[in-house]
Amino acid sequence: MNSRVTERSGTGGTRPSLHHGTNQSGMRDHNERVVLSLLRQHGSLAKTAIARMTGLSAQTSSIIMRMLEADELLSREEPLRGRIGQPLVPMSLNPEGAFFFGLKIGRRSADLVLIDFLGRIRSMRHMPYDYPAPEPIFAFAATGVSEMTQALTPKHQERIAGIGIAAPFELWKWADTVGAPQEIMDEWRNCDIRARIAAICSYPVYLQNDMTAACGAELVFGQTKDVNDFVYFYIGSFIGGGIVINGSLYAGRSGNAGALGSMPVPGPDGEALQLIDVASITALERDVTALGREPSPLWASPEDWGEMGAELDAWIDRAGRAIAQAVIAASSVVDFEAAIIDGWIPENVRARIVEAVRRHVETFDLEGIQLPAIFEGTVGIHARALGAASLPLSDRYLLGQKLFRKGN
Numbered sequence: 143m144n145s146r147v148t149e150r151s152g153t154g155g156t157r158p159s160l161h162h163g164t165n166q167s168g169m170r171d172h173n174e175r176v177v178l179s180l181l182r183q184h185g186s187l188a189k190t191a192i193a194r195m196t197g198l199s200a201q202t203s204s205i206i207m208r209m210l211e212a213d214e215l216l217s218r219e220e221p222l223r224g225r226i227g228q229p230l231v232p233m234s235l236n237p238e239g240a241f242f243f244g245l246k247i248g249r250r251s252a253d254l255v256l257i258d259f260l261g262r263i264r265s266m267r268h269m270p271y272d273y274p275a276p277e278p279i280f281a282f283a284a285t286g287v288s289e290m291t292q293a294l295t296p297k298h299q300e301r302i303a304g305i306g307i308a309a310p311f312e313l314w315k316w317a318d319t320v321g322a323p324q325e326i327m328d329e330w331r332n333c334d335i336r337a338r339i340a341a342i343c344s345y346p347v348y349l350q351n352d353m354t355a356a357c358g359a360e361l362v363f364g365q366t367k368d369v370n371d372f373v374y375f376y377i378g379s380f381i382g383g384g385i386v387i388n389g390s391l392y393a394g395r396s397g398n399a400g401a402l403g404s405m406p407v408p409g410p411d412g413e414a415l416q417l418i419d420v421a422s423i424t425a426l427e428r429d430v431t432a433l434g435r436e437p438s439p440l441w442a443s444p445e446d447w448g449e450m451g452a453e454l455d456a457w458i459d460r461a462g463r464a465i466a467q468a469v470i471a472a473s474s475v476v477d478f479e480a481a482i483i484d485g486w487i488p489e490n491v492r493a494r495i496v497e498a499v500r501r502h503v504e505t506f507d508l509e510g511i512q513l514p515a516i517f518e519g520t521v522g523i524h525a526r527a528l529g530a531a532s533l534p535l536s537d538r539y540l541l542g543q544k545l546f547r548k549g550n
Contacts, residue, residue, distance in 0.1 A: 172541075173196075173198070173202070173206055174206055174209065174210060175539060175540055175541050176196055176541060177192055177196075177203070177206050177207060177210065178210065178215065178235070178539050178540060179540045179541045180192060180195060180196070181216070181233065181234060181235050182235060182362070182540065183367045185234060186219055186232040186233060186234035187232060187233065188230040188231060188232050188233070189203040189204050189207055189231075189233070190203075190230065192206075192207065207233055210233075211233070213239070214236055214238070214239050215235065215236055215239035215240065215259065215539075216233045216234065216235065216236055216239070217233065217234055217235070217236040218231055218232075218233060219231070219232040219233065219234055220232075235259050235260055236259060237258040237259050237260045237262065238258060238259065238298060238301070239258075239259040239301065240258075240259045240301050240302075240303045240535070240538075240539070241256060241257065241258055241259070241264070241294070241298060241301050241302045241303065242256070242257050242302070242303055242304055242305070242306065242531040242532070242534050242535050243255070243256055243287060243290070243302070243304070243305035243306070243343075243345070243530075243531060244256075244257065244305070244306050244307075244308065244527045244528060244529070244530030244531025244532070244533075245283050245305065245306070245307045245308070245339065245527070245530055246308045246309075246352060246355075246526040246527040246530055247274060247279055247307065247308070247309035247310070247313075247335070247352070248274070248310075248352065248378065248379065248526065249273070249274060249310065249313075249316060249319075249320050249378075249379040249380070250270065250271065250272075250273075250320070250379050250441050251268060251269060251270045251271060251441065252268075252269045252271070252274070252279050252282055252283075253266065253267070253268050253269075253524065253526070253527040254266065254267045254282070254283060254286040254287070254290070254527070255267075255524065255527045255528065255530075255531055256290045256531075257528065257531045257535075259535075261362065261363040261528065261531075261532070261535075263524070263528075264290075265290045265293065266524075266527075267282070267286040267290075269282045270441060270442065272320075272321065272322070273317075273320045273321060273322030273323075273326065273327070274313060274320075274322075274327075274330075275322075275326050275329070276329045276330060276333050276338075277329075280338050280339070280342070283339060283342065284342040287305070287342060287343050288342075291343075302345055303345070303346075303534050303535070303538050303539075304345045304346040304347065304348060304533070304534025304535075304537070304538065305339060305343060305345050305346075305347055305348070305530075305531075305534065306347075306348040306349075306350065306355070306529075306530035306531050306532065306533030306534050307335060307336065307339055307347065307348065307349045307350070307530055307533075308350055308351070308352040308355035308356070308526045308527065308529050308530035309335060309349070309351070309352055310351065310352050310353075311351050311397070311398060312330075313327060313330040314327045314328050314329075314330045314331045315327075319380075319424070320379070335349060336348075336349045345534075346534060346537075348530075348533035348534055348537065349533075350393075350397065350529070350530070350533055351382075351393070351397055351398060352378075352382070352526045352529075352530075353376050353378075353382030353383055353384055353400065353401075353402075353403075353526075354384045354391060354393055354397065354398075354399070354400060354529075355525075355526055355529030355530050355532070355533065356374070356376040356382075356384065356484070356521075356525035356526045356529045357374040357376070357383065357384025357385070357386065357391060357400065357529070358384070358391050358529045358532050358533070358536070359521045359524075359525040359526070359528040359529035359532055360374060360482060360484065360519050360520065360521050360525065361386055361389075361390075361391060362529075362532040362535065362536060362540070363521055363528055363532065364482075364519065364520040364521050365520040366480070366482060366519075366520060369386075369479050369480045369482075370386070370387075370388055370389045370479060371386060371387050371388065371476065371477070371478050371479045371480075372385075372386050372478055372479055372480040372481065372482050372514070373385055373400070373402070373469065373472045373473075373476070373478045373480075373481050373482070373514070374386065374400065374481075374482045374483075374484070374519070375402060375421075375465055375468070375481070375482070375483045375484070375485075376484050376485050376486075376519075376525060376526070377421060377422065377423065377461070377483070377484070377485030377486065377487055377492075377495070378422070378423060378485060378486045378526070379422060379423055379424055379486075380403055380418045380422040380423075380424060381402065381403045381417055381418055381421045381422045381461075381465075381485075382400070382401065382402060382403045382418075383400045383401075383402035383403070384399075384400040385399055385400040385476070387476070390541075402417060402468055402472070403416060403417050403418035403422070404416050404417070404418065405417045405468045405471060405472075407420060407464045407467045407468060408467070410460065417464050417465070417468050420460055420461060420464040421460070421461035421464045421465055423440055423441075423485075423486065423487070425457065425460075425461075426440065426453070426454065426457040427440055429453045429456070429457060430450070430453055433453060435453075444486045444487060444488065444523045445488055445489075445523070446488050447487075447488055447491065454491070458491065458494050458495055458498055459498055461495055461498070462495055462497075462498020462499045462501065462502050463498070463502040465483065465495070465499045466498075466499045466500075466502035466503040466505075466506065467502075467506070469481045469499065469503060469513075469514065469516065470503060470506055470508065470511060470513075473511050473512065473513065473514055474510075474511055477512055478514040479514055479515065480514045480515045480516070480517065481499075481514045481515070481516045481517075482517060482518070482519045483495060483496050483499065483516070483517075483518060483519060484518065484519025484520075484521060484522065484525055485519075485523075486523050487523070489522070492518050492519070493518060496516060496517060496518050499516055500516050503516070
């Protein structure tokens with residue numbers, strides 16, 4: 143993260159140039175965003191550390207942190223004693239400084255979360271379905287937002303800073319794949335999702351592709367904050383992904399960069415397939431169904447699929463090889479530090495897939511390619527919903543690119 147800032151004055155000296163937000167949930171000044179981003183990355187810091195890391199003077203750092211504390215975005219921790227002089231007083235993000243809604247619209251379920259300023263889920267609703275129909279999803283969102291808001295104190299209600307939506311773009315194209323009536327899926331074609339959600343609440347509304355949003359959750363809330371460039375794979379109903387470059391999400395001109403599910407890979411018989419055809423949960427569902435077994439645990443209990451036997455082993459191996467090919471292909475274009483793999487899957491399955499990817503990449507010709515580190519994501523099954531909630535958080539309080547569509 144680039145956290146250097148410049149202090150200017152009209153007399154040739156240096157002094158802070160600060161603009162204090164008009165209210166707690168308003169857009170933050172760049173310097174304030176620097177401080178909030180550093181505290182999110184490091185957990186807690188004293189003003190001397192903030193000054194050293196940003197290049198701001200100690201006085202300016204102190205002013206900024208006092209402003210943020212007055213807005214109740216920061217909390218004081220216990221002083222660090224045992225050194226000469228005044229004890230250092232670390233500051234950290236106040237969990238109750240702001241709240242954010244996140245709505246995930248998936249192909250097999252919808253989730254609504256309310257998170258605090260640290261990204262912790264305070265409340266969550268889940269609605270499974272066979273296919274996504276607009277009206278039931280909007281009704282689910284309206285009821286959930288209303289009930290979750292009413293459960294907060296009046297003070298906390300005033301600190302709701304926005305709602306983000308994570309949804310696959312062009313949902314109407316997936317009718318055959320999800321087994322939905324085409325006329326129902328066609329309702330999404332002319333549906334302004336952002337406007338429909340804006341009609342049920344008074345908060346700013348943000349919209350992003352679901353897989354890019356999941357990647358954003360790893361960037362903002364994950365334990366991979368020291369990695370500046372990574373390619374991200376999320377295994378859901380269909381596998382997809384995202385790209386982080388220089389510590390920021392890269393969405394591309396259409397918002398669909400990192401559409402890794404569309405990457406071509408060889409199939410079992412050497413025929414050309416897309417990654418989505420091999421490494422998605424729907425591919426495993428087809429195998430399970432073909433054996434006459436019930437596939438519902440794949441969707442109902444992502445924490446634990448139970449004993450699935452040889453079909454799961456075979457799918458993990460095929461998915462691992464296909465993702466390995468995608469990692470190598472992506473790395474030939476961008477010199478990524480890491481490839482991160484997460485999904486709507488049990489942790490033990492995720493670990494096995496990562497191990498399969500590591501095993502398979504070694505079987506390819508890697509001449510001329512610097513292989514990235516390959517490891518598990520750290521956000522887990524709720525990455526898309528948390529990624530949705532991270533959209534207003536990032537836009538209002540953190541550094542980074544604006545990657546999403548926003549409305550009031």
